[in-house]
Amino acid sequence: MSSAAAKTPATKPKRSRGPLLLALLAAVVALATVGVAALLISIFEHKQEGRTPFVRLVDVKETSTDPVPWGINWPSQFDSYRRTVDDEETERGGSSAMPASKLDEHPWLKRLYAGYAFSIDYREARGHAYMLYDQEVTDRVTQRPQSGACLHCHASIIPTYRRLGLEAEGKEADAETLANDFNWPAVMEGFKLASAMEYSAAHNELLKTPDGTPGEKNPLFPGGNTPNTPANPPASEGKPSDGEDDVGTGEEAAGKVDEHHLGDAHPVACIDCHDPKTMELRITRPGFINGIAALAESDDPVPHMPSVERWRKGNRQRPYDPNVDASRQEKRSFVCGQCHVEYYCGPKETLFFPWQNGLKIEQIEKTYDGHKFPDGEPFYDFVHGETGAHVYKAQHPEFEMWSQGIHARSGVSCADCHMPYQREGAMKVSSHWVRSPLLNTNNACQTCHNVPEEELRDKVATIQGRTTAQIERAAVALTDMLDAIRDAEAAGATEEELGLIFELQKKAAWRLDFVSSENSKGFHADQEAMRILGESIDYSRQAEAAALRLRAPKAPESTREVVPVEGVTPARKN
Amino acid sequence: MNEEPAEPEPQVAPPTAGRGIKGRFFAFLAVGVGVLAGLGLFTFGYGQGASYLSNDPKGCVNCHVMQGHFDSWEQSSHRHVAVCNDCHLPHHPIGKWVTKADNGFFHSLAFTLENFHEPIQIKPRNRRVTQEACLHCHADLVHNLLPAESGGDMLNCIHCHSDVGHAFKD
Numbered sequence: 001m002s003s004a005a006a007k008t009p010a011t012k013p014k015r016s017r018g019p020l021l022l023a024l025l026a027a028v029v030a031l032a033t034v035g036v037a038a039l040l041i042s043i044f045e046h047k048q049e050g051r052t053p054f055v056r057l058v059d060v061k062e063t064s065t066d067p068v069p070w071g072i073n074w075p076s077q078f079d080s081y082r083r084t085v086d087d088e089e090t091e092r093g094g095s096s097a098m099p100a101s102k103l104d105e106h107p108w109l110k111r112l113y114a115g116y117a118f119s120i121d122y123r124e125a126r127g128h129a130y131m132l133y134d135q136e137v138t139d140r141v142t143q144r145p146q147s148g149a150c151l152h153c154h155a156s157i158i159p160t161y162r163r164l165g166l167e168a169e170g171k172e173a174d175a176e177t178l179a180n181d182f183n184w185p186a187v188m189e190g191f192k193l194a195s196a197m198e199y200s201a202a203h204n205e206l207l208k209t210p211d212g213t214p215g216e217k218n219p220l221f222p223g224g225n226t227p228n229t230p231a232n233p234p235a236s237e238g239k240p241s242d243g244e245d246d247v248g249t250g251e252e253a254a255g256k257v258d259e260h261h262l263g264d265a266h267p268v269a270c271i272d273c274h275d276p277k278t279m280e281l282r283i284t285r286p287g288f289i290n291g292i293a294a295l296a297e298s299d300d301p302v303p304h305m306p307s308v309e310r311w312r313k314g315n316r317q318r319p320y321d322p323n324v325d326a327s328r329q330e331k332r333s334f335v336c337g338q339c340h341v342e343y344y345c346g347p348k349e350t351l352f353f354p355w356q357n358g359l360k361i362e363q364i365e366k367t368y369d370g371h372k373f374p375d376g377e378p379f380y381d382f383v384h385g386e387t388g389a390h391v392y393k394a395q396h397p398e399f400e401m402w403s404q405g406i407h408a409r410s411g412v413s414c415a416d417c418h419m420p421y422q423r424e425g426a427m428k429v430s431s432h433w434v435r436s437p438l439l440n441t442n443n444a445c446q447t448c449h450n451v452p453e454e455e456l457r458d459k460v461a462t463i464q465g466r467t468t469a470q471i472e473r474a475a476v477a478l479t480d481m482l483d484a485i486r487d488a489e490a491a492g493a494t495e496e497e498l499g500l501i502f503e504l505q506k507k508a509a510w511r512l513d514f515v516s517s518e519n520s521k522g523f524h525a526d527q528e529a530m531r532i533l534g535e536s537i538d539y540s541r542q543a544e545a546a547a548l549r550l551r552a553p554k555a556p557e558s559t560r561e562v563v564p565v566e567g568v569t570p571a572r573k574n
Numbered sequence: 575m576n577e578e579p580a581e582p583e584p585q586v587a588p589p590t591a592g593r594g595i596k597g598r599f600f601a602f603l604a605v606g607v608g609v610l611a612g613l614g615l616f617t618f619g620y621g622q623g624a625s626y627l628s629n630d631p632k633g634c635v636n637c638h639v640m641q642g643h644f645d646s647w648e649q650s651s652h653r654h655v656a657v658c659n660d661c662h663l664p665h666h667p668i669g670k671w672v673t674k675a676d677n678g679f680f681h682s683l684a685f686t687l688e689n690f691h692e693p694i695q696i697k698p699r700n701r702r703v704t705q706e707a708c709l710h711c712h713a714d715l716v717h718n719l720l721p722a723e724s725g726g727d728m729l730n731c732i733h734c735h736s737d738v739g740h741a742f743k744d
Contacts (some may be wrong), residue, residue: 022599029606032684033613040617213587423692426638447642447693448742515715 010439049426060276061179065156067220070270071230074279076424081270081432084127085221099124108475112480112509115146115385116393125519128434132267133223142198148202149195149351153339155224156269158284159210162189163175168193175210180359182284191286195350206265224265272333281331283322284448285338291333291353292439296320300358304408305330330422332413337399340414340519345395348373359400361514361532365507368392387485390501394513401518405525417444460523465520467515470533474512477540481505484547491551511536592705599686608652637685639694661707661739662700673703704739705730 032083058069071078102122103110113119121139135154150159150301159178165186194202206224219225275282283289296308296319304310307325309393322334342364354371371379380390402408407417418435420443421428437444438460445456485501511532515522522529526528618622618624623635635644647653652661662677663670677700696704708731713720721728732738 022596024600029610030601033606036610036613036617038622039686041615043617043621046638058651080644121642128606262657386592398650423639425688428641441694494597 008016011261013503030080031138032130036181040288046426048508049331052427054067057251060271061164061212062182062271062273062276063175063179063210064161064218064276065159065209065266065269066211066213066218066264067266067269069212074270076427076429077432080379080429081423082099082129082273083131083433084435085226085483086127086433098137099126106475110299110518111386111479112475112513113393116382117146118393119385120144128268129221130223132265133221136203137222145347146199147347148197148199148205148347149345149347150288151194151197151202152191152285152345152351154267155203155206156266156272156571158187159211160206161286163209164188164190164205166191171241175214179212180208187284192350195345196347203265211264211266217262219266221267222483224267232275251321269418270340272338274441279360281328283326283331283334283338288334288338288344288354289322289349290343291341291343291355292322293319293351295359298356300360302359302403304403304411329411329413332415333399333402334407336414336418340396340398342397342400343394344379344516345380348377359403361400361511362395364397364400365392365510372569384505387489387498387502387505388481389485389505391506392510392513394510394517397514398520401520401524401528403525404528407524412448416447420444420447443450450508463523463526465535467526467529471512471516471521474508474533474540475516477537477544478508478512481508481544481547482543488550493547493550497550501543501546502548504539508536508539508543511539522538585613626674629657629659634658639685643694643740644743649741651738651741656707656739661704664703664706665710665742671698699732701720703730708735 018376049387051116054074056073058072058074060070066079067078071081100123101108103119109122111120113122117140120143123134125140126134126311127431128523135150140146141150150251162178165183165188166177168189169186171177172184194205197205217225229291233506270276272284273281284479294307296301296311299312303307305326307322307327307330308320311320311325322331326334341353343351343353354364354367357366368379381393382391383389398414415430417437419430419432420437420440422431422443423429431440431443438450438457441453443454446453483503485498488501489498515529515536518524518529606736622633622636625636631644631647644658647658659670659674663673705728709716709720712731715729719729
């Protein structure tokens with residue numbers, strides 16, 4: 001680099017300004033050179049970033065459920081993934097405070113779910129980081145027996161499925177075998193076995209599976225590091241949820257580490273959506289694999305899943321396989337649809353997604369109506385505590401609701417809004433801080449919607465406000481219906497008479513539940529949500545009217561004359 | 575930038591201290607200016623500077639943040655009839671280069687300092703340029719919609735037709 005060495009021995013005072021000017025000139029040249037060099041380096045850095053480089057310092061394998069080693073290779077994604085502990089949506093945020101109880105905020109939910117574990121503990125959702133911990137400590141799990149199927153979605157469980165599957169076949173299931181091959185047949189087999197277990201047994205199986213970080217027992221996120229104590233037998237009365245911090249089994253059992261404890265359990269981690277060899281998106285959940293294959297066999301139009309439409313036109317020699325057939329853009333929704341769906345996840349049958357007839361609510365209902373448990377009993381989720389009706393419980397049908405909406409139809413994936421691209425220099429990185437787009441409207445919405453943020457937020461607020469108001473209206477109709485049914489029964493209605501009304505109750509509750517348990521307050525498909533709620537209100541009122549009619553005296557024949565049309569003005573009487 | 579020194583050749587003159595030192599200094603400065611020019615030339619080449627003087631859309635993608643805009647243009651209805659410059663530069667021979675220089679400088683500055691709004695938003699001035707570009711081709715079709723006097727109120731074509739140049743934009 002050039003630099004000016006100003007020398008000022010004042011030999012000739014007359015010309016003393018000459019060297020100064022020269023020095024200045026040299027300094028200017030030096031500065032310009034610094035600027036050009038800086039620009040050069042900046043261009044070089046951006047070119048490097050543009051290649052989205054990563055250095056695979058740690059070898060991650062098929063057992064690496066612990067996200068920490070992945071974070072060493074892919075720090076940008078990992079940094080935002082860790083932020084799922086941040087919780088802006090509840091006012092009770094913080095790492096240990098449990099989110100607010102929905103049951104306290106909406107008392108009608110207790111009546112909707114009467115006789116079902118959701119009536120004892122049901123809280124606001126929070127970030128992915130808590131999915132396992134919150135399941136370990138919810139009263140639904142600690143006070144009622146639950147099945148191992150729940151862990152299909154709340155834990156990074158695939159290596160455990162593989163291990164159980166291999167062990168059932170009598171094959172070697174050591175750490176190396178588990179780490180080297182995904183082995184779908186074994187995963188499917190283990191999935192069936194784990195679904196049939198008690199929750200606590202399945203949870204303990206998680207801890208017997210290596211997690212890719214041997215000897216390290218500190219999970220990144222809360223929960224998952226201790227064996228789960230067996231669920232208490234059903235108590236005669238459920239402990240009412242008081243909304244205070246629950247000290248759940250996960251915390252009570254802390255320190256009781258059994259000798260088989262190899263790995264920690266983790267909530268959803270990198271390996272649940274990514275192939276550790278190529279980092280490609282990958283569907284890992286057996287429930288989704290089976291569900292989407294069944295959907296492909298149906299004739300429900302799915303224009304937002306072009307690869308399914310293509311498969312249908314093909315020879316159908318093999319089942320539709322999202323890992324083979326789906327495009328990357330489709331997989332950016334499918335990986336979320338592995339869990340954000342409606343499913344049956346109880347003890348009577350292996351977990352399944354009810355998509356044989358299609359994704360719309362009445363198609364799912366048709367599937368359930370026609371479904372029989374393995375023991376031959378007609379399908380139902382629970383017996384309603386207040387009326388005795390056999391009813392369905394909707395889980396969180398985000399994938400199904402989104403499928404009916406304008407964004408899906410326009411080719412927008414879940415990740416486009418919930419994990420929008422962030423720029424890091426010249427690198428594009430999907431934000432792995434999965435959260436509401438409303439907390440990030442700039443990146444989530446404005447990439448496509450060229451309108452002010454305020455306007456976008458107003459639009460969403462309008463949709464969600466209308467939907468919420470309609471949910472509340474449907475809830476009033478539902479509770480009125482329950483009262484009317486109980487009154488009818490008290491007045492001596494026969495089982496046969498009530499049976500028809502129970503059918504209406506089931507339809508009404510299923511529809512209200514479908515929208516209220518779906519995590520978008522109608523935004524994923526606003527007209528669909530309103531349509532469903534309208535039907536719910538209709539069925540509730542039909543059931544209520546039928547129940548009231550059972551008690552009402554028979555009306556005499558009406559003799560009132562039906563007046564014919566006489567024109568706009570009545571005829572003059574002269 | 576800098577004047578080249580008038581007497582760069584080192585003279586083996588009688589050792590008059592002042593001139594000798596001055597001469598050496600100019601030689602030194604000449605080397606400095608040469609280094610600057612060389613580094614500048616290399617940077618211009620490495621940064622594909624010449625491509626910015628062309629009409630090739632790939633030149634715009636040198637700046638990595640424009641990749642998305644390039645991709646959506648490739649899927650748009652105008653991909654066969656218009657490149658970046660057709661819509662984003664005036665069709666006036668002088669205005670074209672003024673706008674190119676202006677945007678070129680400020681885009682480079684923004685991306686180098688990384689202090690720009692995301693998603694990228696068009697400046698009012700550049701929006702006027704695109705509007706003029708629409709009319710450059712489509713004026714005959716829409717002349718009934720145009721204001722009676724120049725400068726009068728006018729609908730902005732891309733308010734409704736936002737995806738003609740970049741697909742999937744509303």
